[in-house]
Amino acid sequence: MATIRIPPVLRAAVGGEKELSASGSSVGEILRSVAEAHPDTQSQLFSADGGLNRYVNVYLNDEDVRVLDGLDTNVGEGDTLVILPAMAGGAHPAS
């Protein structure tokens, strides 16, 4: 089982959990099993063609899966997947 870290903006879609566990041997399998268990995450993680949305980064431990084998990247027992969508909360100088 791999651990998946859920960012704040996706937590509502997974029942408020900060971390999930999911089985699968690749990044794609694991994320698809997350989307099956929590259908609200489907459109947030995946684009219509089944690829990762470009505004979401996924890291296997500390490495961007896009510089590995993308969704085909192998995931081992005890690995951690970090899902990282862009955040922009701060001051309000432009509001």
Added chain:
Amino acid sequence: MSPSGAEVLRNIKSRIDEVDPAAVREQVGNGAVIVDVREPEEWGAGHIPGAIHVPKSYLESRIEGAVPDREKHVVLYCASGNRSAWAARTLIEDLGYEHVESMTGGFTLWKDRGYEVETPRTLTAEQRERYSRHLLLPEVGPDGQQKLLDAKVLLLGAGGLGSPAALYLAAAGVGTLGIVDNDQVDLSNLQRQVIHSSERIGVPKVDSAEQTITALNPDVKVEKYPVRLGAENIVEIIKGYDVIVDGLDNFPTRYLLNDASVRLGIPVVSAAILGFEGQLSVFKPYDGPCYRCLFPVPPPAELAPSCGANGVLGVLPGTMGLLQATEVIKLILGEGDPLIGRLLMYDALAATATEVKVRRDPDCPICSRHPEEISDEELGVFPDYEAFCAGAH
């Protein structure tokens, strides 16, 4: 009968190598270490550019720290060439330095020849006291403090992140702090925006921040920009700054800032906060990835909570803003490992920090190109995004 001092000096000069200022001038920056052995006040009044300062009275105890390699070519100078001759003898005969020369005529002759002189600016007595804890750190010291005093840092927002960053950068003696903010102080800001105060509700944030900064440290000059940052003014505002502290709350301006800062080559220390969590990274153009390498496109409005009001633990922007201030100071001093090509995620509830690698995208629409190729029209451009995000307010 003991020989006179003048006789001893003649004897020493006959045993050591002396070198004319003209030859020393050619050796500056050419492998030789030029050491000024005069007293601190003489050094402070002007010295040979590129020289290091080891007063003769501290020569034996400090030269190894300054020039550890005894085979290194060392040229010593003083005011006239006498003290440096004594010092040369010490280095050769007592400390085993192999290639030592003393400059004839000293700094007086150097100046008379009209060669270049560097006059270090010195800290005032009050500054030496104010920054004494910095001066004790080898990584800062008088030179580092001078770099801080000379530095110009632009804060985008005097809000949650900008408040603590501005306070500590001001305390540290960053000489110029620019602040871009067109908002007024509101009661609901005071839970986290510690540069403001209850008496200043309704006051423009740039004015409130300036009051606090000036009261904290009169060395700091505050440049106020009570405007909304946009494509029409960004280049004019940010040019000339050494580092930018980004605490922006919205994606269109964040991309705009990225594109403009890449074009102008200004590093951006960026943080974002939400709830109990923060992100931090340093985007140094062409040394590391830019914001578009990390996030090539902004998220849709439902995944961009910045488009609306959200809760945040009041101390969290304090934590993240001070991490930003720390990175700013590291960049100014050139010390440590800046958070370039790395993104730090801090979870206040879990008390954990996680780091991931950020790579430069060889196909990045902005930083894969030369800065002069990035046109005004391209800065911050995303079709319809601004209208989309504005509609979500």
